[in-house]
Amino acid sequence: MTPRGANALTAVLLVLLIATVAFTAPRWARFLRQPLSSLGDDVSSIIAAPSSPGTEGAAEAERKINVKLYFEAPDGPGLLAEERAVPFSSDLGRQLRSVVEALVKGSTTGLGSPLAPDTKVLEVFVTAAGVAYVDLTKEALASVKGGSKDELLSVYAVVNSITANFPAVKRVQILVDDHPLATLSGHVDVSRPLPADMTFLAAPSPPPSAAPEASPSDGATPPATPPSSPLPSPPS
Numbered sequence: 001m002t003p004r005g006a007n008a009l010t011a012v013l014l015v016l017l018i019a020t021v022a023f024t025a026p027r028w029a030r031f032l033r034q035p036l037s038s039l040g041d042d043v044s045s046i047i048a049a050p051s052s053p054g055t056e057g058a059a060e061a062e063r064k065i066n067v068k069l070y071f072e073a074p075d076g077p078g079l080l081a082e083e084r085a086v087p088f089s090s091d092l093g094r095q096l097r098s099v100v101e102a103l104v105k106g107s108t109t110g111l112g113s114p115l116a117p118d119t120k121v122l123e124v125f126v127t128a129a130g131v132a133y134v135d136l137t138k139e140a141l142a143s144v145k146g147g148s149k150d151e152l153l154s155v156y157a158v159v160n161s162i163t164a165n166f167p168a169v170k171r172v173q174i175l176v177d178d179h180p181l182a183t184l185s186g187h188v189d190v191s192r193p194l195p196a197d198m199t200f201l202a203a204p205s206p207p208p209s210a211a212p213e214a215s216p217s218d219g220a221t222p223p224a225t226p227p228s229s230p231l232p233s234p235p236s
Contacts, residue, residue, distance in 0.1 A: 063088035072112030078202025114157030130170040148187035163196035
């Protein structure tokens, strides 16, 4: 082939290449703009899969944090704190859910439960303004057995258990079956987010003191004083 023929063949090939690229460019552009989830499982698994799948999730599931849960005092109206270990989560909503679920399970030290044991936690989510919404099933309404005092303790056991442990949460609103309610039992306004209120804490029982010693005024006979020995006579 002469040099002129070779140059002509090269020019033809370049023209065909340019035409091919121009024709398929829109398809490649659409392909590159697609999210990874639409490119197929093979591509997304290659790009997004960690080097050791499940390691981070398993490690997080094994971690625990200590929190204070507020239960009803057994010997009087009020709330008492009980320290518990709950699963750790880096997601705040999921972390708060584990706290409320531990509250539903009840005390391990004999304190009263503020929520019925068959109550389910449907969802817990937190807004950017620091408001936590706790969505419970209707069984939570059965938790309030008495008057306004019992309703206050049920509401603020939830509110205080969240706000006392997580300063990022400023207020808590309780929902029932995805809906806000005016009250749980006709007394406490839960139609809006509530801040913590530690005035409902019960004072812990004082430790038993030792019995006081008896005094002569109580009619008890004081112990006899042993007679003193005579002093020795001075030498003569």
